Amino acid sequence: MTTPSSESTQHRPPLDAERLRRRVAESSRLPFYSRVDVVESTGSTNADLIARAGRGDADNSVLIAEAQEAGRGRHARNWVSPPRAQIAMSVLVRPSGIDPSVLGWLPLLTGVAVVDALRGTAGVDANLKWPNDVLIGGRKVAGILAEVASAGEAPVVVIGVGLNVSLDVAELPVPHAISLTLAGASTVDRTELAASVLREFAHRFTAWRDAGWDVAELAAAYRERCATLGKEVRAELPGGEVLTGVAIDVDHSGRVVIGDRAVSAGDVTHLRAEY
Template sequence: MTPRDASDGNSSRWSDLDRPPLNAAALRRALVREGGLWSEVEVVQRTGSTNSDLAARAAEGAVAEGAVLVAEEQTAARGRLDRQWTAPPRSGLFFSVLLRPAEVPVARWGWLPLLTGVAVATGLSRTAGVDTALKWPNDLLVTVGGEERKAGGILAERAGADGVVIGVGVNVTLRAEELPVPHAGSLALAGAVSTDRDPLLRGVLRSLADWYGRWRAADGDPAACGLQETYAAGCATLGRRVRAELPGDRSVTGEAVAVDGDGRLVLATEDGVQEPVGAGDIVHLRPA
């Protein structure tokens, strides 16, 4: 499927007046500037996966760092471990960015999805007025009716030898009857003061550029740039008793007490052992 720029004519663009299309030209004017991170912003009406599309372009050398690909609808969106999810057209923010942190040691690149979580939560809190929290390693939580619900997720994938494509999906205007599962949520259901996706996307991308710049300037040191402390402060997983389900039917149960310098979740088990669990190793993280 060939993506098409959303500025092209399409009779279905205004089929749901509560969900107007993104303004691609205005987004480019606001975000693409000399000396800034974002080098291009493209909005397409429909595609399978923005992560897959952008990774393919990166492999061909067709895009520079800071490329942003946004879709009004994804038909083959993927989460961690290739889990599928769907959402109605124009009901959320569905986008991917290409980063090339060449000066940062590869061992620290595992912080990029956590950094993105902090940036997305910060940007949405400012623009949507919604209190957000992070579930380690890659979920964005909002509160709906006193209950924590997942409203978004992050997926980071290597793109060639020197690149990382990071995909973000956030439910913005999903209504209760449209939720894919009962424990999902959206910014609208959480009482957002604004669900206008243009300023929401601008706010998230500006926040991401800011955090990425700080992290890169610190050579990827999460403590030196304040990322580790900020992530811990916004992480709803910490302080809770959880069960980490690992490959091979192995599991670790304990209280989540910290996120270490490598971005791993540290569990204090009943045996008095502190065991770190990496995001790449975990199948599920559930309340215990």
């Protein structure tokens, strides 16, 4: 990835941690997040929160890095974020009493939250590619990775979000990516964007928890925002198998149904996409 010039970095202000905490706290009747930390640089926000997972005071905690040097994507892919050009953020939650069969909905819930935050705060027409890539005009603006730090009755899960905010064309990680700046977003204020994502996540998570982890309402919201459904897709499955067909639904466990098969993992490409 191209390193941003000093000139471009100067025009990327740091996150305002105090304003971020105020904006998040203002949005809910009851506090949801136990702490929101912002650090200048780290290897991986997910890895840092997983390391904290054994401490009870880490529940519902947030870690954001101005620069991430060893971020983890799906299938153990590494990515690096230029300083202040993205939002590299992780949230640690402990969904007590959840059925393990629906735990896979957590990253999908996060995708819904990011889409709603971008639509409402940045004024962009964002949607989802299964399972949880966030797209604008068919191009990826954000990725999400959930990792289970510990299993059991109250599993600990860390969900990471990487959102491209002010990357220019030369800084994009892949040609089919996009940033909010390149998409003509109404704001690229990372403090407001991060606050919006955290508010939407807290809203969705709390509603799901209060529904006893029933996925019906969450699944309906996901289907409304998922551009994969109804499209002809190509899925590259673990082990090298390739499946092509129409994505017709998302099942109770969050798996995409392609033809008559439910797929739980794989790289999905929209055929005849808008790239």
